[in-house]
Structure formats: C-alpha cells, structure tokens
Amino acid sequence: xxxxxxxxAPKKGISHSTLxxxxxxxxxxxxxxxxxxxxxxxxxLTVNLIMGDGINQIDFAFVAGKLANPFWQWFDxxxxxxxxxxxxxxxxxxxxxxxxxxxxxATLQWALRIATVVIxxxxxxxxxxxxxxxxxxxxSLLPSFCEGI
Amino acid sequence: xxxxxxKPAEVxxxxxxxxxxxIMRHDPDGLDGRxxxxxxxxxxxxxxxxxxxxxxxxxxxKWEQDGTLAFRRSCAHGVCGSDAMRINARxxxxxxxxxxxxxxxxxxxxxxxxxxxxxxxxxxxMEPFFASYREIMPxxxxxxxxxxxxxxxxxxxxxxxxxxxxxxxxxxCTTSCPVFWTDxxxxxxxxxxxxxRFIFDSRDEGEWDRLEILNDKAGVWKCRxxxxxxxxxxxxxxxxxxxxxxxxxxxxxxx
Numbered sequence: 001x002x003x004x005x006x007x008x009a010p011k012k013g014i015s016h017s018t019l020x021x022x023x024x025x026x027x028x029x030x031x032x033x034x035x036x037x038x039x040x041x042x043x044x045l046t047v048n049l050i051m052g053d054g055i056n057q058i059d060f061a062f063v064a065g066k067l068a069n070p071f072w073q074w075f076d077x078x079x080x081x082x083x084x085x086x087x088x089x090x091x092x093x094x095x096x097x098x099x100x101x102x103x104x105x106a107t108l109q110w111a112l113r114i115a116t117v118v119i120x121x122x123x124x125x126x127x128x129x130x131x132x133x134x135x136x137x138x139x140s141l142l143p144s145f146c147e148g149i
Numbered sequence: 150x151x152x153x154x155x156k157p158a159e160v161x162x163x164x165x166x167x168x169x170x171x172i173m174r175h176d177p178d179g180l181d182g183r184x185x186x187x188x189x190x191x192x193x194x195x196x197x198x199x200x201x202x203x204x205x206x207x208x209x210x211k212w213e214q215d216g217t218l219a220f221r222r223s224c225a226h227g228v229c230g231s232d233a234m235r236i237n238a239r240x241x242x243x244x245x246x247x248x249x250x251x252x253x254x255x256x257x258x259x260x261x262x263x264x265x266x267x268x269x270x271x272x273x274x275m276e277p278f279f280a281s282y283r284e285i286m287p288x289x290x291x292x293x294x295x296x297x298x299x300x301x302x303x304x305x306x307x308x309x310x311x312x313x314x315x316x317x318x319x320x321x322c323t324t325s326c327p328v329f330w331t332d333x334x335x336x337x338x339x340x341x342x343x344x345x346r347f348i349f350d351s352r353d354e355g356e357w358d359r360l361e362i363l364n365d366k367a368g369v370w371k372c373r374x375x376x377x378x379x380x381x382x383x384x385x386x387x388x389x390x391x392x393x394x395x396x397x398x399x400x401x402x403x404x
Contacts, residue, residue, distance in 0.1 A: 005276075005283065023370040024399060097331040 230319030290355030
C-alpha cells in the first residue's frame with residue numbers, strides 16, 4: 001500500500017482583498033462586453049442594412065457620411081474596442097486550454113496580443129482620420145455635404 | 150377425468166436478449182503479442198435481461214468469457230461511486246444504467262472516463278482527481294473551543310448546501326468537462342462541488358480560504374458553463390449551478 005497522500009496545511013489569514021484577481025475581472029468583462037456587443041451590433045446592422053434603402057444604400061458616400069459624424073465615430077470606436085478585446089480574451093482562454101508546450105503557448109499569446117493591438121490602432125486611425133471628401137474625386141460618389149467645400 | 154398438465158407461462162417472466170458490448174480496452178503489459186500500452190476495441194456478446202444493468206453485463210463477461218477484463222466496482226448499487234464509465238459516449242455509473250435504456254439493438258460502447266490516465270481497460274488513475282479535491286480542504290474548519298455536543302444547524306441552513314452533500318466522488322462530472330480534458334490544471338467540477346458543500350455550511354469558517362483557492366487561475370473562472378457536469382452527475386446534483394453560486398460569492402463577496 002502506498003502511504004496516504006499528505007495534506008497541505010490550510011492557508012491562514014486570507015482576507016477579502018483577493019477579490020481583485022485578473023481571472024475574475026476577465027470573466028466579468030466577458031459577460032458585460034458580451035451584452036453590450038449584442039446591443040451595439042444589432043444597432044449597427046439595423047442602421048446599415050435595414051433602415052433607409054437597406055443593403056442597397058451602402059456605398060462610399062454612405063460610409064463616409066457616417067464616419068463624418070462624431071456620434072458614429074465613437075459608436076464604431078466602442079464597438080471596435082469591445083469586439084477586439086472580447087474576442088481576443090476568448091482566444092486567450094482557448095490558447096490557455098489547448099497550447100500544451102510552453103513555447104507554443106508564449107508564441108500564440110504574443111501573436112494574439114500584437115494582432116489585437118495592431119487592429120485596434122489601425123481601426124481607430126481609420127475612424128478618426130478618415131477624409132470623407134477626398135480632393136479630386138467624382139462628386140457624384142461623395143456624400144452630399146462635400147459640395148460646399 | 151384427467152387434467153392435462155400444461156406448463157403455464159411463467160408469470161412476470163422477463164425475456165432475455167443478446168446484447169453486444171464494445172469495450173475500449175487498454176493493455177499495459179502487452180499480452181497475446183500486443184505492444185504494451187495498446188488501446189483496442191473488443192466486442193463481447195452476452196445473454197441478458199432487459200432489466201439488467203451494464204454492470205451485470207460486464208460481470209458476465211469477466212466471470213464467463215474473459216477474466217482479464219478490468220473495471221472497478223464496489224457496492225454495485227450506485228452508492229460508492231466506483232464504476233463511473235463512458236457508456237455510449239456519456240458518463241454514467243454502470244450499476245445504475247439499465248440495458249433497456251441504451252438501445253440494446255446496437256452495440257453498447259463502454260470506455261474509461263476521459264481526461265485521467267488509463268491504467269488498464271476501464272480503470273483510470275484517480276489521483277489527479279483526488280488531488281484537486283484535497284486542494285479545496287474538504288474538512289470542517291472552525292475556531293474556538295470544540296463543543297461537547299453536536300454542532301447544531303437549522304433546517305434552512307442545512308438546505309443551503311444540501312444538493313452538494315450528495316456527491317459520491319465518482320468523477321463522472323469532472324471527466325465529462327471539456328475544460329478538464331484539454332487543460333490538465335482545472336480543478337474540475339467535483340472539487341468545486343466539494344468546496345461548495347463547506348463554503349455554504351453555516352458551521353464552517355474556512356469559506357474564504359476555499360474561495361481564495363477557487364479564485365485562482367485553475368479555479369471557477371475556467372468554467373465555461375457547458376453543463377456537461379450537470380448532465381453527467383448520477384446523483385442529480387446541479388453542478389453548474391453550484392459552480393455559479395461560488396462565482397457569485399466571489400463577485401459579490403457575500404455568502
């Protein structure tokens with residue numbers, strides 16, 4: 001008979017201060033951002049694809065018109081950041097589960113972090129530096145407010 | 150007057166049938182010219198009643214056909230939790246699963262529970278599972294002098310953790326958990342059930358020590374609420390609910 005496994009001495013004196021662990025916050029973020037994303041994406045799809053002329057309205061002028069409006073800039077920015085962080089947080093957990101070797105785990109985690117940051121930065125740049133009225137473009141393709149410029 | 154003595158049909162006789170069991174075997178020693186550590190399927194045919202359990206069929210195989218078949222069982226009545234196995238791709242207790250509930254027209258697949266190292270045939274090494282259970286300190290923790298009599302508790306306080314006292318540690322839940330299969334670090338549902346039983350016990354004072362452990366990397370936050378554990382539990386414990394109650398206690402700081 002093998003000897004009975006040794007019991008570790010119970011840890012003592014632990015306070016509620018442990019409530020601030022990252023694992024817990026990542027779990028809460030995932031739930032909160034999930035609900036927010038359902039709302040944001042539903043509005044996004046409704047405005048783009050259902051309201052107005054529906055799917056036929058999407059052209060350069062439509063997109064440029066939206067991105068010239070600070071409300072839609074910030075709406076899209078929130079959606080971009082939440083979707084990217086929510087998605088990469090989920091991917092992080094999948095990598096934790098399935099990447100067995102240390103090397104593979106580190107490589108995939110860093111690839112994921114870099115991809116997330118790059119996409120958020122590029123997306124933000126597009127949202128806030130977008131020129132809805134490029135010079136010398138065919139006026140018929142541009143949003144209506146470009147005529148005055 | 151001569152009475153013709155005809156053999157009456159037996160009252161309440163249960164018809165027998167032939168069932169095929171397809172068993173996932175693991176041969177650590179390499180007998181009969183096999184490589185040591187070979188995994189292979191083997192089919193057995195047994196005569197059985199519809200009301201027989203899978204365990205009865207396994208017994209028939211072991212006693213009458215192939216004595217090398219290895220599986221665990223102790224009480225054989227769903228109390229000890231020794232004979233959890235993967236039957237037709239679901240974790241169940243062989244002693245609580247009736248053949249008639251499994252469509253005996255087709256071969257019944259019996260495999261060892263997943264995620265723990267197989268030792269022989271249907272026997273797995275339960276040590277990682279028990280180690281997780283020990284981690285959460287499954288014993289009463291109190292302060293102050295020991296009372297001379299029982300530690301009394303109101304029926305309402307007892308009801309709070311009644312569900313998780315039913316656990317028989319068969320490992321059906323833990324080895325049905327997809328996170329446990331892949332991860333190898335996750336405590337698994339059973340350890341959280343075991344912790345829940347003490348965390349929500351009004352007589353126990355170690356709840357924050359246990360919650361601290363479950364707040365860890367391998368703790369409750371690994372749970373993806375797949376509900377496999379609740380579905381697998383042969384005792385009908387609402388395992389996922391218990392895990393969520395632990396998460397809730399960690400999020401609100403209230404027990």
